Structures are given as structure tokens and as C-alpha cells.
Amino acid sequence: MKHFISPKDVISIQELLKEGLAQKANPLKDRLLGKDKTLVLLFFNSSLRTRLSTQKAGINLGMNVIVMNVGSDSWQLEFGDGVKMNGDKAEHIKEAAAVIGQYADIIGVRAFAGLTDREEDYKELVLESFRSLAGVPIVNLESATRHPCQSLADLMTIEELKTKPKPKVVLTWAPHIKALPQAVGNSFAEWLNLLDYDFVITNPVGYDLSKEYTGNAKVTHNQKEAFEGADFIYAKNWSSFSDYGKVIPGNEDWIVSEEKMALTNNAKFMHCLPVRRGLIVEDAVIDSSNSVVVQQAGNRVWSVQAALKKVLEGV
Amino acid sequence: MKHFISPKDVISIQELLKEGLAQKANPLKDRLLGKDKTLVLLFFNSSLRTRLSTQKAGINLGMNVIVMNVGSDSWQLEFGDGVKMNGDKAEHIKEAAAVIGQYADIIGVRAFAGLTDREEDYKELVLESFRSLAGVPIVNLESATRHPCQSLADLMTIEELKTKPKPKVVLTWAPHIKALPQAVGNSFAEWLNLLDYDFVITNPVGYDLSKEYTGNAKVTHNQKEAFEGADFIYAKNWSSFSDYGKVIPGNEDWIVSEEKMALTNNAKFMHCLPVRRGLIVEDAVIDSSNSVVVQQAGNRVWSVQAALKKVLEGV
Amino acid sequence: MKHFISPKDVISIQELLKEGLAQKANPLKDRLLGKDKTLVLLFFNSSLRTRLSTQKAGINLGMNVIVMNVGSDSWQLEFGDGVKMNGDKAEHIKEAAAVIGQYADIIGVRAFAGLTDREEDYKELVLESFRSLAGVPIVNLESATRHPCQSLADLMTIEELKTKPKPKVVLTWAPHIKALPQAVGNSFAEWLNLLDYDFVITNPVGYDLSKEYTGNAKVTHNQKEAFEGADFIYAKNWSSFSDYGKVIPGNEDWIVSEEKMALTNNAKFMHCLPVRRGLIVEDAVIDSSNSVVVQQAGNRVWSVQAALKKVLEGV
Numbered sequence: 020m021k022h023f024i025s026p027k028d029v030i031s032i033q034e035l036l037k038e039g040l041a042q043k044a045n046p047l048k049d050r051l052l053g054k055d056k057t058l059v060l061l062f063f064n065s066s067l068r069t070r071l072s073t074q075k076a077g078i079n080l081g082m083n084v085i086v087m088n089v090g091s092d093s094w095q096l097e098f099g100d101g102v103k104m105n106g107d108k109a110e111h112i113k114e115a116a117a118v119i120g121q122y123a124d125i126i127g128v129r130a131f132a133g134l135t136d137r138e139e140d141y142k143e144l145v146l147e148s149f150r151s152l153a154g155v156p157i158v159n160l161e162s163a164t165r166h167p168c169q170s171l172a173d174l175m176t177i178e179e180l181k182t183k184p185k186p187k188v189v190l191t192w193a194p195h196i197k198a199l200p201q202a203v204g205n206s207f208a209e210w211l212n213l214l215d216y217d218f219v220i221t222n223p224v225g226y227d228l229s230k231e232y233t234g235n236a237k238v239t240h241n242q243k244e245a246f247e248g249a250d251f252i253y254a255k256n257w258s259s260f261s262d263y264g265k266v267i268p269g270n271e272d273w274i275v276s277e278e279k280m281a282l283t284n285n286a287k288f289m290h291c292l293p294v295r296r297g298l299i300v301e302d303a304v305i306d307s308s309n310s311v312v313v314q315q316a317g318n319r320v321w322s323v324q325a326a327l328k329k330v331l332e333g334v
Numbered sequence: 335m336k337h338f339i340s341p342k343d344v345i346s347i348q349e350l351l352k353e354g355l356a357q358k359a360n361p362l363k364d365r366l367l368g369k370d371k372t373l374v375l376l377f378f379n380s381s382l383r384t385r386l387s388t389q390k391a392g393i394n395l396g397m398n399v400i401v402m403n404v405g406s407d408s409w410q411l412e413f414g415d416g417v418k419m420n421g422d423k424a425e426h427i428k429e430a431a432a433v434i435g436q437y438a439d440i441i442g443v444r445a446f447a448g449l450t451d452r453e454e455d456y457k458e459l460v461l462e463s464f465r466s467l468a469g470v471p472i473v474n475l476e477s478a479t480r481h482p483c484q485s486l487a488d489l490m491t492i493e494e495l496k497t498k499p500k501p502k503v504v505l506t507w508a509p510h511i512k513a514l515p516q517a518v519g520n521s522f523a524e525w526l527n528l529l530d531y532d533f534v535i536t537n538p539v540g541y542d543l544s545k546e547y548t549g550n551a552k553v554t555h556n557q558k559e560a561f562e563g564a565d566f567i568y569a570k571n572w573s574s575f576s577d578y579g580k581v582i583p584g585n586e587d588w589i590v591s592e593e594k595m596a597l598t599n600n601a602k603f604m605h606c607l608p609v610r611r612g613l614i615v616e617d618a619v620i621d622s623s624n625s626v627v628v629q630q631a632g633n634r635v636w637s638v639q640a641a642l643k644k645v646l647e648g649v
Numbered sequence: 650m651k652h653f654i655s656p657k658d659v660i661s662i663q664e665l666l667k668e669g670l671a672q673k674a675n676p677l678k679d680r681l682l683g684k685d686k687t688l689v690l691l692f693f694n695s696s697l698r699t700r701l702s703t704q705k706a707g708i709n710l711g712m713n714v715i716v717m718n719v720g721s722d723s724w725q726l727e728f729g730d731g732v733k734m735n736g737d738k739a740e741h742i743k744e745a746a747a748v749i750g751q752y753a754d755i756i757g758v759r760a761f762a763g764l765t766d767r768e769e770d771y772k773e774l775v776l777e778s779f780r781s782l783a784g785v786p787i788v789n790l791e792s793a794t795r796h797p798c799q800s801l802a803d804l805m806t807i808e809e810l811k812t813k814p815k816p817k818v819v820l821t822w823a824p825h826i827k828a829l830p831q832a833v834g835n836s837f838a839e840w841l842n843l844l845d846y847d848f849v850i851t852n853p854v855g856y857d858l859s860k861e862y863t864g865n866a867k868v869t870h871n872q873k874e875a876f877e878g879a880d881f882i883y884a885k886n887w888s889s890f891s892d893y894g895k896v897i898p899g900n901e902d903w904i905v906s907e908e909k910m911a912l913t914n915n916a917k918f919m920h921c922l923p924v925r926r927g928l929i930v931e932d933a934v935i936d937s938s939n940s941v942v943v944q945q946a947g948n949r950v951w952s953v954q955a956a957l958k959k960v961l962e963g964v
Contacts, residue, residue: 047370055677057705067408067430071400071437075372078398083708085701088407092718093697094923103927105826110923114935114942115697118922121947122701196420292433293409293425297418305429312429317436362685382723382745386715386752390687393713403722511735607748608724608740612733620744627744632751 020329023167024146024159025209029329032174032213038325039175043318046079052331053082059123060086060160063130063145068292068319069160069168073127076324080331085123098144112148120153125330132163132200134264140164140200141229156330158323164232166202169291170210171322176315177216177251180287185217186250187284191242192222193299194271195256198264203291204257205232212236221245223270229260242273249283254290254299275300280309287311335644338482339461339474340524344644347489347528353640354490358633361394367646368397374438375401375475378445378460383607383634384475384483388442391639395646400438413459427463435468440645447478447515449579455479455515456544471645473638479547481517484606485525486637491630492531492566495602500532501565502599506557507537508614509586510571513579518606519572520547527551536560537572538585544575557588564598569605569614590615595624602626650959654776654789655797655839659959662804662843668955669805673948676709682961683712689753690716690790693760693775698922698949699790699798703757706954710961715753728774742778750783755960762793762830764894770794770830771859786960788953794862796832799921800840801952806945807846807881810917815847816880817914821872822852823929824901825886828894833921834887835862842866851875852887853900859890872903879913884920884929905930910939917941 022028029035041048058077062070070086077084087093096115097108104111119126130145140163149157159167177188190207204220205228211218212234220228220238227238239245246252254275259265274297280286288300288310296302305312337343344350357363373392377385385401392399402408411430412423419426434441445460455478464472474482492503505522519535520543526533527549535543535553542553554560561567569590574580589612595601603615603625611617620627652658659665672678688707692700700716707714717723726745727738734741749756760775770793779787789797807818820837834850835858841848842864850858850868857868869875876882884905889895904927910916918930918940926932935942 057708059701062407065406065408067402067425068433070402070407071374071434074400075398075437078372083705085704087697087700091406091695091721092692092700093695097926101927101932104925105928109925110697111926114922114924114946117943118698118946119701121943122705122950292429294429295419295424296412296426296428297416298420302416313432313436316429316433320437377722380721380723382717382740383748385717385722386689386749389715390713390752393687406721607744609744610734610739611727611741611743612731613735617731628747628751631744631748635752 020333022150022157023326023330024150024157024162025165025167026213035171035325035329036174036178038328039171039321042324042328043321049328050079050081052328053077053080056082056124056331057122058082058084058125058127059119060084060127061089061119061129062087063089066129066160068316069129072319073160073323075320076327079324080327098148113152116149116152117154120155123155125156125158125327126153127158127160129160130162132202134198134200134258137263156333158326158330161202163200164202165206167206168319168323168326169203170206171326172315172318173207173253173289174210174214175318175322176289176311180311181250183250185215187217187219187248188251188253189245189249190220190253190255191245191275192226192273193254193256193275194273195295195298198258198266199256201228201257201260203255204228207253208233208236219245223267223273225259225262225267226257227260228257243279243282246279246282249286252280252283252286252288256299274298275304277301277303280304285309289315292316335648337465337472338641338645339465339472339477340480340482341528350486350640350644351489351493353643354486354636357639357643358636364643365394365396367643368392368395371397371439371646372437373397373399373440373442374434375399375442376404376444377402378404381444381475383631384444387634388475388638390635391642394639395642413463428467431464431467432469435470438470440471440473440642441468442473442475444475445477447517449513449515449573452578471648473641473645476517478515479517480521480524482521483634483638483641484518485521486641487630487633488522488568488604489525489529490633490637491604491626495626496565498565500530502532502534502563503566503568504560504564505535505568505570506560506590507541507588508569508571508590509588510610510613513573513581514571516543516572516575518570519543522568523548523551534560538582538588540574540577540582541572542575543572558594558597561594561597564601567595567598567601567603571614589613590619592616592618595619600624604630607631650963652780652787653797653956653960654780654787654792655795656843665801665955665959666804666808668958669801669951672954672958673951679958680709680711682958683707683710686712686754686961687752688712688714688755688757689749690714690757691719691749691759692717693719696759696790698946699759702949703790703953705950706957709954710957728778743782746779746782747784750785753785755786755788755957756783757788757790759790760792762832764828764830764888767893786963788956788960791832793830794832795836795839797836798949798953798956799833800836801956802945802948803837803883803919804840804844805948805952806919806941810941811880813880815845817847817849817878818881818883819875819879820850820883820885821875821905822856822903823884823886823905824903825925825928828888828896829886831858831887831890833885834858837883838863838866849875853897853903855889855891855897856887857890858887873909873912876909876912879916882910882913882916882918884918886929904928905934907931907933910934915939919945922946
């Protein structure tokens with residue numbers, strides 16, 4: 020695998036999933052694979068799970084891991100072409116990416132959507148700049164439109180917990196006070212579509228995700244109908260794709276409640292975290308034994324470890 | 335040892351002290367003990383000595399050490415029960431602690447007192463949340479009310495330097511411009527009480543520490559009387575416990591001066607650092623050959639290394 | 650080598666240059682030299698290349714590397730003698746340097762010029778404080794007046810690329826919107842003077858660097874004349890030394906342009922980065938095949954690795 024930016028980089032999702040579970044069963048089995056290789060992790064945005072799990076995965080593979088918060092540890096980066104750099108951005112991505120590529124064998128990049136310019140966000144300017152300029156493999160630690168390390172961990176969790184060959188998996192929008200990117204929702208849909216699940220997306224009117232990511236998945240604006248008979252409820256907020264980056268007033272009643280969970284087939288509750296209790300989900304749901312959010316987060320080590328392994332084998 | 339949060343977690347203070355001195359004599363003697371174990375250090379507050387010494391101790395024990403500044407690297411955490419999270423805190427401690435516990439074999443936590451609500455601070459909400467929720471051992475890197483790694487290093491320093499079986503050790507309040515927590519004072523008192531010293535605490539009226547920590551130690555509001563014949567002067571500022579978190583005007587004359595040091599038995603000068611010169615202590619005192627503040631800080635490696643060793647043996 | 654603060658610390662520049670190229674040819678040849686040694690890197694200012702390359706170099710030498718952002722990770726430091734510390738600075742360099750020296754075998758320090766008080770900056774208060782107080786070797790990661798790791802990498806790059814024994818090397822001032830330190834310019838001049846190049850410095854009137862650093866180098870205020878026949882153009886902005894720290898209005902036409910590069914002997918374009926495109930240099934120049942800025946940045950690993958090796962051999 021040359022990069023791990025989107026599922027398009029993955030030769031076999033099944034094989035990658037299997038590798039994730041193998042890493043979990045034996046975390047140090049490839050400890051020599053990354054020996055004397057350097058993994059540089061660049062954070063343009065805050066991170067807890069990704070920051071810690073990716074460091075741990077790199078260490079498990081024997082790599083040297085260096086972490087940098089772009090903008091505070093180093094400089095603000097300019098991405099525009101032909102710009103006269105007389106503002107607050109001290110360095111251009113053209114130099115930064117090429118230089119970091121001199122120090123790293125693999126670069127992990129987290130860079131959220133700006134949520135002001137849809138076209139720019141969906142061009143994935145930051146990740147694609149690193150891909151084209153750094154000269155080394157890039158791992159997506161959540162970009163403007165995708166979060167593949169999360170989605171792979173989510174799939175691992177579903178595979179571990181499913182009790183039937185083709186479970187009903189529901190991705191439900193849930194309320195939040197801030198405008199959030201569509202990355203997790205997009206990515207979950209994109210990856211789910213690659214496996215044979217009964218996959219349903221439910222969100223309020225105005226919150227439909229891009230067709231490019233949801234593909235042929237069933238989309239309904241009726242949350243209760245979607246929950247009926249579900250085996251997995253995956254909650255996530257995102258801002259509007261059509262009215263880009265906007266929060267549409269109302270919809271607070273889309274919270275994942277005990278009452279709605281009662282409609283499901285004793286479904287597991289999933290969320291990528293961090294989660295706002297009392298907005299996204301009721302305490303009673305996330306505190307119940309059906310909540311698997313910590314298992315999901317734990318699987319973040321093994322999903323990125325599997326991806327890094329595949330990339331290292333190609334280095 | 336299951337955790338290292340307070341002296342109550344320690345089976346034998348004498349044995350732990352001995353281990354600290356043994357680590358100092360042979361820093362790499364347990365370099366295999368922590369192999370392939372991950373130490374995650376979480377800083378809710380600034381840190382120099384604790385940050386560096388704990389990383390070094392973890393490395394000396396063969397551990398992989400990952401450092402995270404909570405709030406800037408990751409998310410602001412909510413600690414309230416049943417809160418509707420519609421403010422600036424993006425993640426609840428219930429998820430954060432459990433998730434970090436998935437990645438760490440031991441978690442070190444620094445979280446200072448807020449100094450606005452005494453009851454809340456003295457409940458040790460942050461540390462106790464990690465203890466109950468993380469599922470792995472917790473090491474206290476200074477909490478709202480205690481700083482055991484510091485106190486153990488202080489005891490090591492006294493043991494190294496004492497010239498009589500039962501030295502007179504004086505903890506003296508000293509002036510500062512900001513309201514500081516009581517943690518170092520509390521903790522020093524709590525640990526000193528466990529050994530057979532002639533231990534005296536002196537502070538202005540209104541600055542008595544909690545009886546829960548000072549126990550049967552002698553407390554006097556007469557600083558000069560306290561200094562007479564002392565073998566060790568340990569200076570530290572703290573804000574009021576009774577008028578919680580307040581700085582009581584006046585008391586600038588409580589600075590540790592050459593004149594006062596002349597009353598002692600050629601006492602060693604101690605402070606946990608950072609120290610405000612000209613407020614807490616005169617330059618002439620801290621620059622004198624009787625000042626042992628650097629030796630104290632150096633011992634921070636060995637105190638936390640001893641504590642980590644004991645915890646690792648229990649993992 | 651006891652420290653690596655200025656070229657005066659270096660016994661033989663030729664030998665150090667040779668070592669840098671040897672490290673580049675075989676990055677892990679001294680991987681046992683730094684085993685169980687701790688390199689603490691202190692950043693008072695932002696850094697990308699220095700931060701990453703020095704961590705990598707330390708790791709290549711087998712060292713344990715610990716990074717700290719002074720002021721945000723830890724405390725603001727006071728450097729004044731005899732100051733009553735009642736401001737926002739919580740710790741004095743006297744304690745901080747000595748304490749960090751307890752934890753480190755080598756300390757790397759980045760501390761830019763303040764640009765308000767020339768005498769203070771040129772006394773190199775921060776670096777010299779660490780040198781005199783820490784008790785361990787200090788490596789200069791860019792100080793108020795020098796950037797030796799950069800200059801050594803620059804020399805390596807010139808040595809790799811020169812096509813004649815004595816190339817013409819031109820250091821040219823170039824425009825910027827902010828007041829920048831003179832460190833890179835000073836240091837480049839200081840190091841270049843140690844080798845047998847045809848070395849010319851060109852800058853606008855009012856921007857002459859200190860004679861202490863430029864020595865006998867030819868200085869001209871005629872940029873075009875300087876460019877004629879040059880083999881290497883090294884661009885860098887700095888604020889005024891004579892009108893200390895000031896930006897003199899005008900001089901935007903000092904940008905390194907294609908037109909000016911046409912005057913040279915097909916010169917390589919060099920810059921230490923980060924670089925402001927459209928101010929310092931035209932896109933067409935830095936994007937041309939004659940631009941060697943990435944190679945320069947790559948050499949930062951080997952220059953500091955050579956310096957660390959020499960220091961380690963003296964530890």
C-alpha cells in the first residue's frame with residue numbers, strides 16, 4: 020500500500036480487517052518491521068485517540084515516532100498557489116511537505132475541514148498536498164472529508180460483535196452545538212459500503228451527506244424507522260453538506276435515547292468520540308452495557324497498526 | 335503497589351525510600367521491567383521537573399513514554415455527572431479515562447487545584463476519576479491536594495543530607511504574588527509525619543493547612559521560633575485553606591532571609607521549585623552552599639522511578 | 650567538543666564537515682555512541698526543521714530525546730540578576746538550567762533574539778546562561794545571534810554542489826514584512842569566512858551586519874553587481890543591526906527574481922527556510938531545478954548529528 024488516505028488506497032479491505040484483528044491478537048508480531056524507520060505525526064488540529072493510538076501503533080511496529088503540532092510547535096502554512104506571502108503564514112506547504120519528507124519514512128497528517136469553502140475542503144488540499152509533495156507515504160489521521168483509521172476500527176468492532184452474517188448497521192445523525200465536519204460520517208458510509216451489511220443512514224432534512232461517499236446506501240429522514248431492528252447504532256453529528264458547514268436550527272430531538280434504542284434489536288451503541296453527553300446521546304445509553312465506544316477506541320491502535328504495516332511493507 | 339496517588343497507596347515508606355536511593359545508585363538496574371509497557375503522561379497544567387524527570391524515569395525502566403497536554407493537544411474535559419455538554423468541553427472524563435486506559439499500562443496525571451471550590455478540590459475529582467475509570471494504575475504528578483513524587487524526593491534529600499538520626503525539619507510558608515495550591519505543603523507534611531523527625535510547620539495566621547494532612551505536626555505562627563536550631567528549612571507558598579484559595583494581604587516579611595537562616599543549625603535550604611527569588615527567598619540564601627534545591631530536583635527522577643517500579647511490579 | 654554554540658567551539662571545521670557527510674552516508678554508524686544518554690531539546694520559539702532534524706539525529710545516535718516548549722509546556726523564565734520576581738515569570742534560569750542539567754546529558758536550546766535591546770541580544774544571555782549554569786554540554790538550535798546547525802548544513806550543501814574549488818557564494822538580504830533576527834545571516838557569514846570561498850554579502854544601506862560576524866567578507870549595497878557570476882545565491886532577510894531590530898521602509902525590489910538569477914553563473918538558490926514566497930524569492934526561482942532548499946533542509950539532520958557526535962565523544 021503506497022498511502023492510507025482513502026479506501027481507494029487499500030487493495031483488500033477484507034485482508035486489512037484481518038490484519039487489524041491479527042495485530043490486536045499479537046501486538047508485537049511485527050516489531051522489527053519498522054525498525055529504524057521514522058513516523059512523523061503532524062497535527063493541524065486537536066486529537067486524543069488518534070494522537071495516542073498512532074504513537075502506540077508506531078512503537079509496536081518498532082518505529083521512531085515524532086509528533087508535531089503544526090502552527091504552534093512550528094509555523095502556520097500557506098497552501099495557495101502563487102500567493103505573495105505577506106500575511107501570518109510563514110511557510111508554504113511546498114517547502115514544508117518536501118522538508119518533512121526528508122526526515123520521515125511515513126507521515127501521518129490530521130487536518131480538519133475549514134467548513135467555509137466546500138469545494139476547497141472536498142479537494143482535500145492539505146492531504147493531497149502532502150501526498151504529492153512529501154515524497155513518502157501519507158497516512159490520513161482525519162482529513163477534511165475522511166477518517167479511515169476510525170472507519171477501519173469501526174469495522175473491526177462490528178466484525179468482533181456481530182451475531183449474524185449481515186447485521187443491520189445504522190448511521191444516525193445526532194445533535195451538537197457546533198458545526199462539525201462530515202469526515203467521520205462520510206468515511207463510515209464509504210467503508211460500510213464495501214462490506215455486505217444492511218446499511219442505513221438517517222439524518223434530518225438538510226443533512227444528507229455527499230452521494231460520493233454514501234453511494235447506494237439507504238438514506239432516510241425518519242430516525243425511528245431506521246432504528247427498528249438495528250444491530251448497531253452509530254451516532255455522529257455533522258454540519259450540512261448542501262448548505263455547507265451550517266447548523267440547521269432544531270433537530271435536538273435526534274438525540275440517541277433509551278426510548279429509541281428500545282426499537283432496535285438490542286443494538287450496540289457506537290460513536291467515534293469525543294461525544295457530547297446530553298446532546299448526542301443520553302447518559303443511560305452510553306453508560307449501558309450495550310455501549311461499545313471504548314472498545315471502538317481501543318481498536319484504533321490495531322486499525323492504524325495494520326495500515327502502517329501495509330505501508331511499511333511497501334516502503 | 336496498585337496506584338501512587340497518596341502515601342496510603344504505599345506499603346512501606348521506608349522500603350520505597352530505599353528503592354529511590356537504589357535507583358539513584360544504579361539508574362538502569364530495572365531497564366527490562368518496563369519493556370513494551372506504555373506510560374502515558376497527562377498534563378492539565380504546566381510542568382518542568384515533573385515532565386522531564388518522569389519521562390526520564392520511564393525510559394530508564396525501559397518503558398515507552400507518551401506525553402500529552404490535555405486541553406491543548408486534545409480536548410477540554412467535562413467532569414460533572416449528568417451534565418448536558420453544551421459548553422466548551424468536548425469530552426467527558428468517563429470516556430477519556432477509559433480510552434486512555436486502553437492505550438496505557440500506567441497513566442501519570444498532573445491536575446492542579448482550581449482554588450475556587452474547596453470541597454471539590456479536596457475530593458480530588460480528576461485523580462479519583464482516573465483511578466476509578468481508567469482501569470490501569472495511576473501515578474499522581476501533582477493533584478489538587480498532593481504531590482507525592484515531590485515529597486518522596488524531598489525525603490530522599492533529607493535522608494541523604496541529615497547528620498543526626500532525628501533532624502529538625504521546618505516547613506515554612508513564604509510569600510508569593512499569586513494564589514497557589516496547598517498540594518506541596520500538604521504532601522510534605524503528610525509524608526514527613528510518617529518518619530521520625532522533629533517536624534515543625536510555621537505559617538502566618540490564616541494559612542494553617544488542613545489537619546487531615548498536617549496531623550500531629552507542631553504548627554506555630556512564630557517563624558523565628560520555628561527556625562531556631564532547624565537542620566532543614568523547607569520553604570513553600572500556599573493560599574489560605576480556611577479562606578479558601580485567598581491571598582491574605584501582608585506577610586511579605588515571611589521571606590526566607592539570611593538573617594533568619596542564621597537562627598538555624600546551619601540548615602539546608604529546600605524548595606520544590608519553581609521558586610520566586612526576592613519573594614520566597616533571598617538570592618543570598620538560595621545561592622549559598624546550603625541550598626539543596628537542585629539536588630532535590632535531581633532526586634525527582636529517582637523518586638518517581640521507584641514509584642513506577644513498584645507499580646510495574648504490580649501490573 | 651565541549652559545546653556547540655559557535656564555530657569557536659569547533660576544533661576543525663573541515664573535520665566537522667567531513668563528519669557531517671559521513672553521517673549522511675551512513676546514518677546509523679554511531680548508533681551505540683548515545684545509548685542511554687538523554688538529549689533534552691528546549692524550544693523558546695517555534696521550529697520545524699530544527700525540531701524534527703535534531704530529534705532524528707539524536708535517535709540515529711541512539712539517544713533518548715525529550716522535547717519541551719519552554720513557556721507553554723513549563724514556565725516563563727526570568728534571566729535578570731537580583732530581580733524581585735513579582736511579575737509573570739515563575740522560574741529563574743539559575744534554577745531551571747541547573748535542574749535540566751540534572752536530567753540531560755546534552756541540552757539543545759532554541760532562543761531567538763528579542764530585537765529590542767541589541768546589547769542584551771548580542772550578549773547571548775539565554776545560551777550563555779545555559780552554558781554556564783547547566784553543567785552539561787549545550788547545542789545551539791538558533792540563538793539570538795547564531796544558527797550554527799544551519800550554517801554547517803549550508804556548508805555541507807555547498808561542498809556537495811560546488812563545481813569549482815573556490816565558488817562565488819553570495820549572501821543576499823531579501824525583503825520580509827516582519828522584523829527578523831540577524832542570526833542566520835551572522836552565522837552564515839561567520840562560517841563562510843572559515844573556508845576558502847569567494848564570499849560576498851549584499852544588502853541595502855542600513856542593513857549591514859555586525860563586523861564581528863562578517864569579518865573581512867566583501868559587503869556591497871549593489872545587489873546586481875553581487876549576483877554577477879555567482880555560483881550560489883543564499884537569500885535571507887534580517888532586520889537592521891545599526892537601527893537595531895528595525896525594518897527600513899522600501900527595498901521590496903531586493904526580492905530574488907529570475908531576472909537577477911540570470912546574472913549569475915547558473916547559481917544554486919539557497920535559503921534556510923521557512924521562506925516567504927513572493928517577498929524573499931519569486932516562485933519561478935524557488936521552484937526551479939536550481940533551488941536546493943530541500944537538500945539544505947535535509948542536511949540539517951547530518952549537521953546536527955555530526956555536532957552531537959563530537960559532543961558525545963567529549964561527554
